[in-house]
Amino acid sequence: MTLGMLADPLFLVPFLNGLLLAAALPVLGVYARLRGEWLASLGIGQAAAAGVVLGAFAGLPLAASAVAIALVAAGAKTMLGRGNGEDTYAVMLLAGWSVALLLAANTAHGDDLSRALLQGQIYFTGLSHLAGIAGVTVAVAACLPAISRRLLLGRFFPEYFQANGVTNPRHALVFDMLVAMALALAASVVGVMAAFAVVFVPPWIAFPFAHGWRRTVAWAAGLGASAHVVSFALALALDQPYGPVVVAVLLVMSFARVAVRH
């Protein structure tokens, strides 16, 4: 890939779609990791995948369907809370996977759809995706600073809100909605596993060495964006699907974590 190729909207728009997701998802992942909810992001991503297939099955807009199902999954997660630990997230993951594949098996072009959710289809995304992704990115940038303190407070002082008479703190729901929308779009653009990798790996790398919370957030966003730039170029140059390439690049980058910890 050359910089000149990015002047072509055919490549520029998919590049920007991936770049925005690769910067926004790790920021959400930093909070998800601290809250011990990283598995939930995979569960919500898989639910979003089921939403994509459901949309195809029912003749609905795919991205809107993915976002709707992901929001339902996130709402269920918020309501169920942490009472069942990671079990709820695992059930969400399995249910999403099963529903997605069963619906795909009974949908015209189901195999193509399943492959798209597995590998991603970033090079076929356009301005409509960009509008949605930019909207979610703006929502993350606007909302997360406002709820950050409460998210951290709820993690380290879990009784704080109840002790102060707040029985249903809204910040957790807002966070889950942001995760749901971002993952739904990401799953439909780069595939479920790539979306999960972008949420999970950059924070996983940054956590052991970043000096403070703000730097952890910045490192995670930077690592995610860097992984996207490298992966986009590699996938184009080597004519490989973007999803598996970005996962591989992130895993290579994760050796930095091993190096830091030793």
Next chain:
Amino acid sequence: MGPGDQRRRILTSSSPLLTVDALVAGYARPVVGPLSFTLARGEIVALTGANGSGKTTVLNAVIGTARIFGGRVACDRSAGVAVLRQFPVHLKEMPILGAEFLSMTGAATGAVPALVRSLLDVRVDRLSGGQYQLLTVWACLGSPAALVMLDEPTNNMDPGTVAAVGDMLIDAAAAGQGVLVISHEAPLLARIASREIAVGR
């Protein structure tokens, strides 16, 4: 300067922050009570008793996480409540600086005790158990909350740090906070407590 830096003033309201009246509390069945006491601003009330006597259950009843079988709890939550549990949340990886940790509760970062000041620019997962405990205690005492409840605040601490926590508690009460403390540190309680309430069935 955090919100806690501005709250260092004597608060003169005479109505109790916390009233526990003939409380019988527990979970599936009663664990503690009947028990009665009040806590006003400027007071340090200590709950004492053997392990398993139900001290933490009293605290849970005030928070709302234990079931109240009888009596009543009246808590003025309008001026804020801070709670330190017996086992503070401690994660394997916590990329948060001491100052960032304190800002969560709005705790003072300007006029902080010397022992705490040295922890402000250190990741909290690099602190020793006693240092982390000290930071969590200050996150509560240095916050703007009028009512502070501390369950075994001196866990993992050496004698010097225990003494420093005693000073912090006395200063907090002098500044107008009401403190409910659960502890087995009899010498500490003898030094700081306005009243000691023995808990046990």
